Amino acid sequence: xxLGPFVLKRILLSIFVLFGLSIVIFLIARVVPGDPARMxxxxxxxxxxxxxxxxxxxxxxxxPEQYIQWLKSALTGDFGTSLTTxxxxxxxxxxxxxxxxxxxxxAGIFMVIFAITLxxxxxxxxxxxxxxxxxxxxxxxxxxxxxxxxxLFMLLFGYFWPVLPVIGRIxxxxxxxxxxxxxxxxxxxxxxxxxxxxxxxxxxILPAVALALGGTFQEARITRSNMVENxxxxxxxAERGYGIPERKIMFKYLLKPSLIPTVSxxxxxxxxxxxxxxxxxxxxxxxxxxxxxIMTMLRKDLNSISGVILIYGLVFVVVNIIVDIxxxxxxxxxxxxxxxxx
Amino acid sequence: MENQxxxxxxxxxxxxxxxxxxxxxxxxxxxNKLSVLGLVIVLLVIFMAIFAPWVTPYPQHAGPFVDYDNAxxxxxxxxxxxxxxxxxxxxxxxVFAFRGALVMAIVVLLLSxxxxxxxxxxxxxxxxxxxxxxxxxxxxxxxSVPPLILALAIASVLKPNLMNSMIAVTLxxxxxxxxxxxxxxxxxxxxxxxxxxxxxxxxxxxxxxxEILPNCLSPVFTKMALDVGWVILIGASLSFVxxxxxxxxxxxxxxxxxxxxxxxxxxxxxxxPALAIVxxxxxxxxxxxxxxxxxxxxxx
Amino acid sequence: MxxxxxxxxxxxxxxxxxYGGYLKVLDGxxxxxxxxxxxxxxxxxxxxxxxxxxAILRILPEKDSKIPxxxxxxxxxxxxxxxxxxxxxxxxxxxxxxxxDPTAALNPVFxxxxxxxxxxxxxxxxxxxxxxxxxxxxxxxxxxxxxPDQERLLGNYPIQLSGGMRQRVCISMAVSTPRxxxxxxxxxxxxxxxxxxxxxxxxxxxxEKKSTSIILITHSLGVAREMTDRIYVMYAxxxxxxxxxxxxxxxxxxxxxxxxLSSIPKxxxxxxxRGIPGRIPDYLNPPTGCRFHPRCPQALPECxxxxxxxxxxxxxxxxxxxxxxx
Numbered sequence: 001x002x003l004g005p006f007v008l009k010r011i012l013l014s015i016f017v018l019f020g021l022s023i024v025i026f027l028i029a030r031v032v033p034g035d036p037a038r039m040x041x042x043x044x045x046x047x048x049x050x051x052x053x054x055x056x057x058x059x060x061x062x063x064p065e066q067y068i069q070w071l072k073s074a075l076t077g078d079f080g081t082s083l084t085t086x087x088x089x090x091x092x093x094x095x096x097x098x099x100x101x102x103x104x105x106x107a108g109i110f111m112v113i114f115a116i117t118l119x120x121x122x123x124x125x126x127x128x129x130x131x132x133x134x135x136x137x138x139x140x141x142x143x144x145x146x147x148x149x150x151x152l153f154m155l156l157f158g159y160f161w162p163v164l165p166v167i168g169r170i171x172x173x174x175x176x177x178x179x180x181x182x183x184x185x186x187x188x189x190x191x192x193x194x195x196x197x198x199x200x201x202x203x204x205i206l207p208a209v210a211l212a213l214g215g216t217f218q219e220a221r222i223t224r225s226n227m228v229e230n231x232x233x234x235x236x237x238a239e240r241g242y243g244i245p246e247r248k249i250m251f252k253y254l255l256k257p258s259l260i261p262t263v264s265x266x267x268x269x270x271x272x273x274x275x276x277x278x279x280x281x282x283x284x285x286x287x288x289x290x291x292x293x294i295m296t297m298l299r300k301d302l303n304s305i306s307g308v309i310l311i312y313g314l315v316f317v318v319v320n321i322i323v324d325i326x327x328x329x330x331x332x333x334x335x336x337x338x339x340x341x342x
Numbered sequence: 343m344e345n346q347x348x349x350x351x352x353x354x355x356x357x358x359x360x361x362x363x364x365x366x367x368x369x370x371x372x373x374n375k376l377s378v379l380g381l382v383i384v385l386l387v388i389f390m391a392i393f394a395p396w397v398t399p400y401p402q403h404a405g406p407f408v409d410y411d412n413a414x415x416x417x418x419x420x421x422x423x424x425x426x427x428x429x430x431x432x433x434x435x436x437v438f439a440f441r442g443a444l445v446m447a448i449v450v451l452l453l454s455x456x457x458x459x460x461x462x463x464x465x466x467x468x469x470x471x472x473x474x475x476x477x478x479x480x481x482x483x484x485x486s487v488p489p490l491i492l493a494l495a496i497a498s499v500l501k502p503n504l505m506n507s508m509i510a511v512t513l514x515x516x517x518x519x520x521x522x523x524x525x526x527x528x529x530x531x532x533x534x535x536x537x538x539x540x541x542x543x544x545x546x547x548x549x550x551x552x553e554i555l556p557n558c559l560s561p562v563f564t565k566m567a568l569d570v571g572w573v574i575l576i577g578a579s580l581s582f583v584x585x586x587x588x589x590x591x592x593x594x595x596x597x598x599x600x601x602x603x604x605x606x607x608x609x610x611x612x613x614x615p616a617l618a619i620v621x622x623x624x625x626x627x628x629x630x631x632x633x634x635x636x637x638x639x640x641x642x
Numbered sequence: 643m644x645x646x647x648x649x650x651x652x653x654x655x656x657x658x659x660x661y662g663g664y665l666k667v668l669d670g671x672x673x674x675x676x677x678x679x680x681x682x683x684x685x686x687x688x689x690x691x692x693x694x695x696x697a698i699l700r701i702l703p704e705k706d707s708k709i710p711x712x713x714x715x716x717x718x719x720x721x722x723x724x725x726x727x728x729x730x731x732x733x734x735x736x737x738x739x740x741x742x743d744p745t746a747a748l749n750p751v752f753x754x755x756x757x758x759x760x761x762x763x764x765x766x767x768x769x770x771x772x773x774x775x776x777x778x779x780x781x782x783x784x785x786x787x788x789x790p791d792q793e794r795l796l797g798n799y800p801i802q803l804s805g806g807m808r809q810r811v812c813i814s815m816a817v818s819t820p821r822x823x824x825x826x827x828x829x830x831x832x833x834x835x836x837x838x839x840x841x842x843x844x845x846x847x848x849x850e851k852k853s854t855s856i857i858l859i860t861h862s863l864g865v866a867r868e869m870t871d872r873i874y875v876m877y878a879x880x881x882x883x884x885x886x887x888x889x890x891x892x893x894x895x896x897x898x899x900x901x902x903l904s905s906i907p908k909x910x911x912x913x914x915x916r917g918i919p920g921r922i923p924d925y926l927n928p929p930t931g932c933r934f935h936p937r938c939p940q941a942l943p944e945c946x947x948x949x950x951x952x953x954x955x956x957x958x959x960x961x962x963x964x965x966x967x968x
Contacts, residue, residue, distance in 0.1 A: 233746065
């Protein structure tokens with residue numbers, strides 16, 4: 001298993017990508033027509049104060065030097081102060097990131113479980129009503145944007161049928177667990193606080209499902225088509241010909257090669273989840289990094305914007321590496337290459 | 343060899359062959375009834391967008407207009423989708439919003455696909471050289487941020503209007519095509535017919551554009567058809583937070599977000615624009631699937 | 643079923659479902675294999691050889707194919723009527739098929755050991771007596787296929803092996819537990835001629851050693867002549883001729899067989915080899931009567947109306963042609 005050098009290569013590549021990203025972010029932030037110092041202090045601040053801030057922000061130095069300064073502080077976790085919250089951006093990130101991650105993780109779990117189930121069912125019963133129903137629902141599922149689902153959920157569960165909570169992460173009456181990971185459900189489980197766990201979990205259901213729906217159906221379709229394609233491949237026929245029971249063939253020998261292309265898509269979908277989280281968090285009033293991101297973006301809070309994008313870039317890159325590792329683990333053709341001439 | 347038939351190549355034969363080809367393509371496309379439905383939806387949307395002033399009952403509502411007497415009215419025979427808090431007919435505004443959405447999709451694709459294509463071709467052709475590395479690393483960088491976030495970021499640092507939101511989306515859209523084409527181009531690059539062309543002295547321009555490119559086009563067209571829906575979606579997401587078309591010009595996302603405040607009482611303000619978004623995306627998705635069936639041969 | 647009979651296919655029809663109707667590929671196939679026999683099956687690409695074999699093991703695509711008529715008797719029982727446990731017994735202990743393309747026949751994401759053990763496990767659990775563990779059996783099977791370094795091979799993936807090794811792995815799977823009948827579908831065709839030769843020799847050895855019967859499918863008449871006791875000639879879904887191998891080459895009777903044999907270029911004299919004009923029929927709308935009649939230089943009027951039977955001309959030599967009726 002030549003997994004080691006493969007992973008190393010991916011990590012190095014990712015570091016490079018992150019550097020590149022930081023440059024892009026930096027450029028975007030500086031492309032703002034206008035004077036960041038002036039914007040930070042407002043139109044009525046006296047000129048000397050603005051001048052002093054300019055010096056502090058290194059705005060009078062050449063661009064590359066500004067970048068180095070910015071990068072240096074970023075690497076130590078200092079993204080500057082947020083215009084909006086007036087606190088260090090790093091603190092904002094620490095507070096809001098876990099909320100978004102928890103949401104994304106649950107959405108991801110939902111996607112994986114349901115995509116594989118639906119896809120396998122559709123493949124197993126293909127061309128029957130089961131398959132056709134799943135296909136029809138998938139067309140809709142893929143076409144409904146996450147924020148529309150979110151609004152529909154709001155309407156449905158907020159007013160007509162209040163069985164699930166629609167606001168925030170935890171009900172006002174419930175004591176939240178101490179912050180260990182920042183993931184409410186995890187922290188409650190760790191500290192044995194089951195009321196909090198159940199409450200937090202209920203709050204997660206609607207936003208996570210809203211986020212996951214589109215990706216789930218897309219992955220289900222891909223899984224189905226991969227399975228159908230592999231079903232009549234020779235190796236499947238050979239395995240059947242040796243008498244291997246049908247059930248084992250379905251769940252082991254057909255599933256694994258069919259899942260491999262799906263896993264890469266799942267990685268991409270996970271990152272779109274982070275993107276779509278923007279709107280869903282707004283609608284459900286979820287105190288996550290994406291909602292923070294939108295607020296600060298609308299206020300042109302450059303420090304926050306840079307910090308948020310960089311963090312998301314980092315998360316995405318890490319997720320990609322993990323996905324690549326999983327795919328390489330599942331598919332020996334990728335990590336081993338072939339014998340010459342075959 | 344006795345039994346050779348020499349086929350004539352006059353205008354009559356050529357037009358017949360063209361009709362045959364179109365017929366074959368249509369057959370493949372129309373086998374799936376849903377694709378035809380998608381085509382119908384798309385054509386309808388385009389038609390309504392172009393002829394909006396004549397198709398809608400209250401075209402003036404898409405501009406600065408207020409009528410507080412009729413504000414907040416539920417769907418009726420007078421206002422089929424109801425009115426918003428300014429008394430404007432939701433239906434008319436939705437149709438006018440189609441315009442912005444379609445314009446955005448067309449512009450974004452027109453601006454982002456050619457460069458994306460070109461870069462992918464170059465990277466694939468010059469595979470494993472520094473050109474490949476540079477292009478693909480830059481692509482990776484742009485793709486390393488969740489798409490919506492990047493679009494929002496770019497749009498937010500610019501002044502909010504349609505033009506700038508188009509720029510923002512274009513800037514984050516091209517890498518997807520680069521990656522798509524890169525995969526295809528780099529494997530085609532090593533096919534025998536390409537190597538043969540090289541050996542017989544074909545110029546690089548010829549190889550890239552007359553040998554490799556035509557073989558990459560089908561998935562590109564399919565993706566473009568599907569992408570119209572996605573661009574409209576991102577556009578709606580941007581206008582949801584106030585970037586993109588500014589009021590009073592209607593935009594679908596903006597209408598959804600305006601209406602969200604008045605839920606559930608004035609539910610029609612949100613639901614109908616949201617449904618419109620869903621229908622458009624559905625239409626382009628179905629159309630895109632049909633185009634894929636038409637252009638690409640699938641196994642079994 | 644005769645004393646020595648192992649496999650008997652009677653009047654087998656197989657149809658594939660396609661847009662526009664059915665591809666009527668097999669049109670009444672008759673095929674017998676006796677114990678310890680090496681039977682060759684020769685025919686052009688697309689004539690239905692592989693389809694027939696897949697039908698025997700019942701691995702035709704379930705939804706897209708159908709068997710409207712026919713019987714396949716194996717050791718006295720009709721395979722087509724078996725229930726799943728009987729079928730499993732046949733697949734794991736009775737018959738094994740070695741596919742044409744070894745790269746496609748091995749699951750790319752599982753190790754050799756995994757796939758091999760699975761096949762052995764099935765045989766053991768469905769009743770095959772055994773004295774060794776699964777792993778021992780696996781290593782022995784690899785040894786028999788003349789593969790070196792068996793332990794390491796078990797942990798390898800197909801991608802790591804050369805084409806020849808993959809073919810041997812497929813063979814080892816087929817002989818991992820004792821079988822009554824092996825089906826080898828154009829073994830070694832996708833490989834080097836020298837390697838193909840090795841593979842064929844290996845198969846021959848194994849067959850002799852274990853007195854297993856074998857159906858050897860090939861489109862090479864030369865291979866058929868050397869490695870079989872009896873040969874069937876197949877065309878467009880029907881068996882057109884069968885005879886002892888030497889007899890077939892000495893005295894070919896069916897017009898198609900004659901055409902085939904004359905298409906072999908000879909190094910000594912004879913000029914350029916002649917082909918057979920025309921092409922294999924469209925299975926969607928096959929010709930009426932004898933499927934070869936449109937291309938047959940000796941066609942009689944009744945050939946387009948009725949399908950000929952399989953007429954016996956003595957010593958097991960049968961021909962499906964009205965020329966030899968009665």
